[in-house]
Amino acid sequence: MKERIENRNVIEIRPLVPPREIKSKLPLTEGAAALVVHTRQAIRDILYGRDMHRLLVIVGPCSIHDPVAAYEYADRLRAVADATSEHLLIVMRTYFEKPRTTVGWKGLINDPHLDGTCDIAAGFSLAREILLTINHRGIPCATELLDPVTPQYLADLLSWAAIGARTTESQTHREMASGLSMPVGFKNATDGSLQAAVNGMIASRQPHSFVGINVDGITSVIKTIGNPDRHIVLRGGGGKTNYSPEHVARAAQAVSGEGITRPIMIDCSHENSGKDHTRQADVARAALKQYCDGQRAVMGLMLESNLKSGKQTWRKDAPLQYGVSITDACLGWTETEALLNELAGSVAAGTVEAGVR
Numbered sequence: 001m002k003e004r005i006e007n008r009n010v011i012e013i014r015p016l017v018p019p020r021e022i023k024s025k026l027p028l029t030e031g032a033a034a035l036v037v038h039t040r041q042a043i044r045d046i047l048y049g050r051d052m053h054r055l056l057v058i059v060g061p062c063s064i065h066d067p068v069a070a071y072e073y074a075d076r077l078r079a080v081a082d083a084t085s086e087h088l089l090i091v092m093r094t095y096f097e098k099p100r101t102t103v104g105w106k107g108l109i110n111d112p113h114l115d116g117t118c119d120i121a122a123g124f125s126l127a128r129e130i131l132l133t134i135n136h137r138g139i140p141c142a143t144e145l146l147d148p149v150t151p152q153y154l155a156d157l158l159s160w161a162a163i164g165a166r167t168t169e170s171q172t173h174r175e176m177a178s179g180l181s182m183p184v185g186f187k188n189a190t191d192g193s194l195q196a197a198v199n200g201m202i203a204s205r206q207p208h209s210f211v212g213i214n215v216d217g218i219t220s221v222i223k224t225i226g227n228p229d230r231h232i233v234l235r236g237g238g239g240k241t242n243y244s245p246e247h248v249a250r251a252a253q254a255v256s257g258e259g260i261t262r263p264i265m266i267d268c269s270h271e272n273s274g275k276d277h278t279r280q281a282d283v284a285r286a287a288l289k290q291y292c293d294g295q296r297a298v299m300g301l302m303l304e305s306n307l308k309s310g311k312q313t314w315r316k317d318a319p320l321q322y323g324v325s326i327t328d329a330c331l332g333w334t335e336t337e338a339l340l341n342e343l344a345g346s347v348a349a350g351t352v353e354a355g356v357r
Contacts, residue, residue: 017121018217019152026128028156032135036182039140039159042089043183044229046299049261053087055291055347056265056300058142058160059336060093062328064108065314067130069323070094073307073333074134080337081139084344091160092139093304096127097146098327099166105314105326109150116316124153131157148176149213158182165190165235165270168200176212177204179224185233185265192237192271198254201230205258231255231263231299236271243272243287245295252297262299269304269328277304277311277329281339288343292350303339306330 007013045051059077064070074092081090098107105111108130109123131141131154140159145151146167155161161180165187167173177184177200184204189196205226212222232251234242241247243266255263266272268283284301291298307323309332320326323333331339 016217017124018215019213020215020217022125022128022153023156023215026125026132029132029136032132032157035135035138035140036157036159039089039091040182040229043091043160046089047183047229047231047260047262049296052262052296053347054089055087055288055298055343056089056091056160057303057340057343058091058093058162058265058300059303059305059340060142061095061306062093062269062304062311062325062330063095063098064130065105065114065326066320066322067126067133069307070130071133071137072323074137074139076307076333076337078138080340084340087344087347088340089300090139090340091142092134093302094131094134094141094143096123096130096143096154097150099144099146099164107146109147114314114316114320124150128154128157145173145176145180148172151176151180152213152215152217155180155182160185162187162233163200165237169196171203172210174200174203175208175210175222175224177230178206178208178226179222180227183229183231184227185231187233187235187267188237188242190237192240192242194232194234194242194251194254197232198251201232201255201258201263204230228259230258231260231265233265233267233302234272235267235269235302236273239271241272241274241283243268243283245290248287248290248295248297262297264297265300265302266298267302269302275328277309277331280304280331281335284339284343285346288346288350292346301343303336304328304330305333305336307333309335 112123142160144162186197186200266287268280273279311325311329314326
């Protein structure tokens, strides 16, 4: 038998349900569309300095694996978001794709049944259903976009997106970001490099042509005009933090030519917290102090939070605790609610003191 020239290590190629079919079964509603449009514009107002008295807060589970828990979290977050809306613009983390350093559960889209079957078609449908439900409950959604085909299935339900630390140097992801319709945050690289995020932010503003899929799932040439609504996300790296006043000032200076008044979000998790979820609140307070002291380049914060604190280990077919993360450890709800209210109060005091209107 001759050696196989192609697909030597492939055991199956299965056609994927096209985006149009999933969208026809789970269509964008007027209410969800209105919330997405409103929130995207509110984020742009923060980015361009038209809104100087609010912070964007991206908060929620490290990853979503249980729709029921996600809906309970969204309902709780809605009450806090409404109460603090004068000072915080709260958007829920709805992360369905998880890049792995080596191996592990790769997220709800890849393995929605948590059993290793990797029913990706079901994953896209479930992710879209979750986004629709959360938007209907009045909470806008944010995610990291990992696979470049994902936006065709979900982007109309997203108010904000991230390009993660492992993909911020990827040309494919910069091209994808150039065509996205929502504001996009570029994280610094895992080694702490800021330049990778700066380059991503610059590149995604430019027009690009690249290979992707259309709504019918057909391989297509995608041409973009570039995305003007971008910013940096500082998350630490290389065993070091990068949320100090010096780091923020340096990052703001590095993108000063990009026309963004408030270009810096601080991720309070990952290496900025020393990978200790209980220290996220301290990072948030330190970042907020900079804002209140007049550093208006700070536009927002990111927090990993769930119904219950900590994390648990996912194993195929093993029972899981309700409301506990199966990826990064998270703040529990009680701590999250108290912190968000504290942040709103500090923003209120800081803007009054600074004379911001």
